[in-house]
Amino acid sequence: MNAIEVKNLTKVFGKFTAVDNINFDVKQGEIFGFLGANGAGKSTTIRMLIGILEPTSGDALVSGYSIKNQSDLVKKNIGYMSQKFSLYNDLTVVENIRFFAGIYGLDGKKYEERKNWVLKVADLENMENVITGSLPGGIKQRLALGTAVIHEPKIVFLDEPTSGVDPISRRNFWDLINELSEGGTTVLVTTHYLDEAEFCNDIILINAGKLIAQGNSKELKTNYIKNPILEIESDRIVDSMEILEKEKWVGETSIFGNYIHVILNDNTINEGHIYDLLRDKNGISVKRVEKITPTLEDVFIHLIEKDSKKNVQ
Amino acid sequence: MFNRIFAIAKKEMRQLKRDTRMLFIVFFFPVVLLAIFGYAINFDVHHIKIAVYDQDRSLISSEYFDLVTYIDNDDQIKKMLDEKIVQAVVVFPKDMSRRLLSKQEVKIQFLVDGVDGTSANVIQNYVNAATYSYSIQLTKEYLAVTGKNLYVPIDLQPRFWFNPDLQSTRFLIPGLMGMILIITAVISISLSIVREKERGTIEQINVSPLSSIEFILGKTIPYIVISLINATIVLLAGYILFDIVIKGNMLLLLLGTFAFLFAALSLGVFISTIADSQQVAFQAANVTSLLPSLILSGFIFPIESMPIAIQVLTNITPAKFYIVILRAILLRGAGISAFWDQLIYLGIFGLVFIALATLVDKKSKNK
Ligand SMILES: Nc1ncnc2c1ncn2[C@@H]1O[C@H](COP(=O)(O)OP(=O)(O)OP(=O)(O)O)[C@@H](O)[C@H]1O
Ligand SMILES: [Mg+2]
Numbered sequence: 001m002n003a004i005e006v007k008n009l010t011k012v013f014g015k016f017t018a019v020d021n022i023n024f025d026v027k028q029g030e031i032f033g034f035l036g037a038n039g040a041g042k043s044t045t046i047r048m049l050i051g052i053l054e055p056t057s058g059d060a061l062v063s064g065y066s067i068k069n070q071s072d073l074v075k076k077n078i079g080y081m082s083q084k085f086s087l088y089n090d091l092t093v094v095e096n097i098r099f100f101a102g103i104y105g106l107d108g109k110k111y112e113e114r115k116n117w118v119l120k121v122a123d124l125e126n127m128e129n130v131i132t133g134s135l136p137g138g139i140k141q142r143l144a145l146g147t148a149v150i151h152e153p154k155i156v157f158l159d160e161p162t163s164g165v166d167p168i169s170r171r172n173f174w175d176l177i178n179e180l181s182e183g184g185t186t187v188l189v190t191t192h193y194l195d196e197a198e199f200c201n202d203i204i205l206i207n208a209g210k211l212i213a214q215g216n217s218k219e220l221k222t223n224y225i226k227n228p229i230l231e232i233e234s235d236r237i238v239d240s241m242e243i244l245e246k247e248k249w250v251g252e253t254s255i256f257g258n259y260i261h262v263i264l265n266d267n268t269i270n271e272g273h274i275y276d277l278l279r280d281k282n283g284i285s286v287k288r289v290e291k292i293t294p295t296l297e298d299v300f301i302h303l304i305e306k307d308s309k310k311n312v313q
Numbered sequence: 314m315f316n317r318i319f320a321i322a323k324k325e326m327r328q329l330k331r332d333t334r335m336l337f338i339v340f341f342f343p344v345v346l347l348a349i350f351g352y353a354i355n356f357d358v359h360h361i362k363i364a365v366y367d368q369d370r371s372l373i374s375s376e377y378f379d380l381v382t383y384i385d386n387d388d389q390i391k392k393m394l395d396e397k398i399v400q401a402v403v404v405f406p407k408d409m410s411r412r413l414l415s416k417q418e419v420k421i422q423f424l425v426d427g428v429d430g431t432s433a434n435v436i437q438n439y440v441n442a443a444t445y446s447y448s449i450q451l452t453k454e455y456l457a458v459t460g461k462n463l464y465v466p467i468d469l470q471p472r473f474w475f476n477p478d479l480q481s482t483r484f485l486i487p488g489l490m491g492m493i494l495i496i497t498a499v500i501s502i503s504l505s506i507v508r509e510k511e512r513g514t515i516e517q518i519n520v521s522p523l524s525s526i527e528f529i530l531g532k533t534i535p536y537i538v539i540s541l542i543n544a545t546i547v548l549l550a551g552y553i554l555f556d557i558v559i560k561g562n563m564l565l566l567l568l569g570t571f572a573f574l575f576a577a578l579s580l581g582v583f584i585s586t587i588a589d590s591q592q593v594a595f596q597a598a599n600v601t602s603l604l605p606s607l608i609l610s611g612f613i614f615p616i617e618s619m620p621i622a623i624q625v626l627t628n629i630t631p632a633k634f635y636i637v638i639l640r641a642i643l644l645r646g647a648g649i650s651a652f653w654d655q656l657i658y659l660g661i662f663g664l665v666f667i668a669l670a671t672l673v674d675k676k677s678k679n680k
Contacts, residue, residue: 078520080516088514095327098320104521107316
């Protein structure tokens with residue numbers, strides 16, 4: 001049985017369709033990445049899956065229970081960390097832990113055990129009585145995750161858990177996600193960071209409420225971009241891009257830091273053609289041209305641009 | 314279930330302990346109100362300062378009047394009233410004694426400062442009463458000399474029951490309790506729920522298996538306790554400062570208070586479902602509870618003397634019903650038969666708002 005099965009899930013706010021008939025499955029125990037630009041409908045989907053927002057149509061089974069008719073049972077089996085910071089800033093660390101343990105009915109030995117686990121994973125041993133609001137962002141996020149799974153749910157939903165924290169803290173946070181996953185917990189996580197998406201077993205991408213791609217990262221890279229990609233390092237990036245875009249054999253161009261990625265329309269084009277065009281015809285000094293396998297970013301930019309063009313037409 | 318309710322209540326107490334602004338509203342406000350209404354706003358009129366322009370020179374002062382000064386010419390009358398040295402001036406005519414003795418009619422002029430209409434009215438009543446009884450006494454004396462008895466056809470002797478000295482503090486204490494409990498109940502509960510919405514912590518509670526009933530009970534328990542503490546403080550203050558003893562049954566008092574708290578808390582919960590920010594909640598709580606409980610509850614202005622439309626409007630404040638109950642128990646020592654209908658009103662009021670709150674909450678799940 002899958003941990004989550006989403007069937008034709010749709011949410012309409014007034015006349016605006018925030019989530020448009022999406023379908024996907026999440027396997028037991030996996031880390032499932034949920035990607036999409038701002039406003040794509042990620043949080044709306046999650047809020048339906050955790051039973052606090054009613055779908056307009058469609059349904060989903062979460063841990064085997066329907067979010068439409070059995071949201072009470074769904075709630076017993078999940079943990080959730082919202083996009084907003086959701087602990088009480090004016091309570092101490094241990095008071096927050098005690099409160100969330102309390103509403104999930106943990107007490108006695110079980111409570112002690114879970115409290116110590118949360119303190120350990122958040123790196124807050126001996127800091128129980130610190131006011132939560134005064135903690136650094138990264139620690140707060142881990143404390144929030146710890147309390148969100150204090151009752152050891154089978155599935156946990158994390159909505160942009162690492163937004164606004166530094167790279168080291170993000171790394172620590174992902175260590176914790178991996179630890180949960182190894183312990184058998186299914187993790188559904190939304191993120192804007194594509195390096196984080198690489199840590200996920202399966203990924204879906206949504207744009208304007210519609211699901212536009214799914215698979216693991218390898219499948220995404222091979223299934224959605226068939227044409228070769230060239231990475232170009234030159235000293236006049238913007239000029240180079242303008243020149244390239246005039247060529248018939250250039251499909252899409254995008255800037256990655258100091259490089260340009262070019263998706264070719266024509267398999268017969270190679271590195272030589274680029275040197276020829278940029279250096280010899282236009283006098284731009286080209287340091288390097290290399291054929292690369294696409295990154296997730298290439299794939300997503302490609303897919304989102306393609307989808308947006310389709311929507312405009 | 315009780316553990317979960319308790320977890321919420323404990324958390325609420327801990328937060329309250331650190332929230333100085335809320336503590337201020339909850340505990341300090343009542344003390345201020347008590348001071349204002351107990352001492353500053355006193356509707357009793359005592360010690361009216363008068364000046365006497367006695368062209369005849371003979372007068373005694375009394376409990377009701379403090380004789381401030383004698384004056385001896387017309388110009389001073391205006392000065393005394395203008396500068397608020399006195400509230401009234403009595404002018405006895407020059408030939409008063411002679412006229413009285415010769416059984417002629419005497420005209421006494423009484424000038425009252427009419428700026429404070431209520432006091433002016435009271436002063437006028439005192440003077441009328443004093444003049445009336447003095448006239449009767451003189452008549453009696455005169456008749457006694459001539460060997461006849463006076464027959465007074467109607468002698469009106471007013472007695473005020475339940476509040477024999479017509480002390481306004483007595484009358485105000487029940488209203489004051491209503492106001493203070495409204496503040497702790499409606500305002501603090503709505504603010505405390507809306508704050509969770511504002512900060513997003515409510516999402517975490519919504520996804521937990523906690524039911525709305527458990528959440529609301531947990532949230533309200535601390536405020537019920539605080540309300541009861543506040544009520545006790547007001548009653549103690551009433552006893553120590555103003556000699557007000559509870560005439561009726563304590564258990565009935567508690568029952569009435571619970572009914573009132575149920576109504577007030579439901580209103581607070583309802584406000585929290587429609588308001589999205591603490592500011593809006595505070596305004597809404599003010600407009601729907603604090604102001605009506607001051608103006609429309611019968612606390613200060615008697616409801617019977619309001620226009621019919623306003624009388625209907627008075628039903629929006631649960632304080633109205635509570636004040637009737639309190640006055641019955643505190644001042645009259647009445648039993649439940651005197652106010653059972655008020656208890657029912659309060660119950661209906663509470664149920665209506667809880668139902669409305671549930672409805673709005675259900676709807677918000679689709680938004
Ligand atoms: N309650 C609501 N009423 C009306 N529109 C809403 C509501 N909630 C969300 N939306 C709209 O639905 C769209 C999707 O919002 P959602 O929060 O799901 O996006 P998201 O993918 O989580 O974006 P982000 O990355 O910014 O968090 C947005 O355009 C948003 O404005
Ligand atoms: Mg979001």
